[in-house]
Amino acid sequence: MAEFMDLNVSTCEDQSRVLDLISTAAQLGFSTVALNYEFEPSANHRAVPSPTPTNQLIPQLPLVQGRSRPIRVLNRLTIVTSDPGHFRPNAPEYRCYDLLAVRPTTEKLFHAACMMYDVDIISVSVTEKLPFFFKRAPVNGATDRGVVFELSYAAAIRDATRRRYTISNAVSLMESCRGRNVILSSAAEKPLELRGPYDVANLGLLFGLSDGDAKEAVSSSCRSVLLHAETRKTASGVVHTVKSPDTGPAAKRRHLME
Amino acid sequence: MVRVKSRYLLCEVNVSDRTRLLLLDDRAVAETVKATVARIHGDYGAAMCSIRFSVKYLNTHTGIVFLRFPKRCYKLLWSALPFITCIETRGQKIPCFLNCLHVGGTIRTCQKFLIRYNTQQLHRMLPKCKNEEEKQQVRKAILNCILPGGNKQDEDILESDDEEE
Numbered sequence: 001m002a003e004f005m006d007l008n009v010s011t012c013e014d015q016s017r018v019l020d021l022i023s024t025a026a027q028l029g030f031s032t033v034a035l036n037y038e039f040e041p042s043a044n045h046r047a048v049p050s051p052t053p054t055n056q057l058i059p060q061l062p063l064v065q066g067r068s069r070p071i072r073v074l075n076r077l078t079i080v081t082s083d084p085g086h087f088r089p090n091a092p093e094y095r096c097y098d099l100l101a102v103r104p105t106t107e108k109l110f111h112a113a114c115m116m117y118d119v120d121i122i123s124v125s126v127t128e129k130l131p132f133f134f135k136r137a138p139v140n141g142a143t144d145r146g147v148v149f150e151l152s153y154a155a156a157i158r159d160a161t162r163r164r165y166t167i168s169n170a171v172s173l174m175e176s177c178r179g180r181n182v183i184l185s186s187a188a189e190k191p192l193e194l195r196g197p198y199d200v201a202n203l204g205l206l207f208g209l210s211d212g213d214a215k216e217a218v219s220s221s222c223r224s225v226l227l228h229a230e231t232r233k234t235a236s237g238v239v240h241t242v243k244s245p246d247t248g249p250a251a252k253r254r255h256l257m258e
Numbered sequence: 259m260v261r262v263k264s265r266y267l268l269c270e271v272n273v274s275d276r277t278r279l280l281l282l283d284d285r286a287v288a289e290t291v292k293a294t295v296a297r298i299h300g301d302y303g304a305a306m307c308s309i310r311f312s313v314k315y316l317n318t319h320t321g322i323v324f325l326r327f328p329k330r331c332y333k334l335l336w337s338a339l340p341f342i343t344c345i346e347t348r349g350q351k352i353p354c355f356l357n358c359l360h361v362g363g364t365i366r367t368c369q370k371f372l373i374r375y376n377t378q379q380l381h382r383m384l385p386k387c388k389n390e391e392e393k394q395q396v397r398k399a400i401l402n403c404i405l406p407g408g409n410k411q412d413e414d415i416l417e418s419d420d421e422e423e
Contacts, residue, residue, distance in 0.1 A: 156341075
């Protein structure tokens with residue numbers, strides 16, 4: 001049995017609802033969830049939201065169904081870009097997030113996101129008809145760089161028109177990326193909008209994924225996203241610097257000994 | 259002779275308020291599934307769903323449902339199940355979702371899986387017990403979890419499962 005992950009669960013002010021969401025995900029058998037903070041630079045000129053550390057949010061993480069380990073909770077930032085200036089590479093605000101995603105709204109930005117932006121996930125909008133086509137060149141470029149495309153299914157559960165948009169956008173994406181480097185996530189706001197991992201994998205069939213690809217979309221592709229996120233933080237996954245926690249007191253002690 | 263093949267989906271009905279599970283009956287579940295399939299896959303889906311679809315078993319205490327689908331189109335019908343958001347029964351709407359746990363070719367393999375699954379649930383319940391008496395009850399229930407030799411249902415195990423809820 002593979003490990004299942006849901007890399008998009010909406011956060012809100014209400015902490016008890018977030019807790020409910022996390023415990024439902026654990027009950028369903030997801031071993032990793034990512035809490036999504038959405039940031040739209042064009043709509044309101046507020047700063048990038050800062051994530052709540054997970055150990056502050058939940059004192060004790062619930063155990064995953066069928067495993068003896070507690071669920072892993074990550075933080076993720078989604079930037080909705082409509083202007084090239086919205087995504088600032090190497091901004092210090094992005095550093096405190098485990099995962100970084102963009103949702104481009106124009107073709108130019110989609111091209112830039114695929115070829116240049118230092119992100120892990122390109123989120124495909126599912127609430128409107130896409131204003132552009134997915135061209136082969138940028139999609140292949142993203143595949144080569146290890147960036148994945150994300151489809152979320154909660155909007156499809158909510159109403160019929162969005163279900164049509166979700167399926168049509170999904171199928172047009174699958175035509176150009178042939179089912180590889182795609183992840184399926186929930187974007188759920190309520191616990192009742194989450195679905196079990198096997199159901200999600202089967203839902204992939206509606207989106208034009210084959211059996212194997214659909215299963216990969218909830219398990220191994222998500223794992224490669226996490227690994228890609230780690231290489232983004234470190235120098236291409238080889239060198240990693242950490243601030244030593246006890247430099248202050250240790251230095252003092254040495255000073256005293258002398 | 260070759261038998262007519264079916265697929266049995268072992269699903270769990272997840273609700274926010276567990277006491278409302280008791281209101282469910284198999285006809286309500288069957289109607290909801292049929293309506294949802296018709297909504298998602300149109301007339302073709304409705305036709306496929308009318309051939310050999312049935313609700314084989316429903317446990318209102320644990321919320322476990324067995325659904326039988328014809329083998330040739332079970333994936334199509336299954337892909338409609340995530341779009342169920344509520345079940346209407348006795349004039350009430352119960353907001354819920356179905357979570358598929360296992361897909362089997364016979365009822366017996368599903369039963370085996372269900373017993374293993376319920377044992378797992380009891381193990382998850384054990385640390386949450388409040389007093390010693392409850393703990394003893396759960397331990398006893400875990401020891402009772404064996405597949406009976408004949409065709410006896412695992413009713414008693416399921417019954418003991420929800421005592422601590």
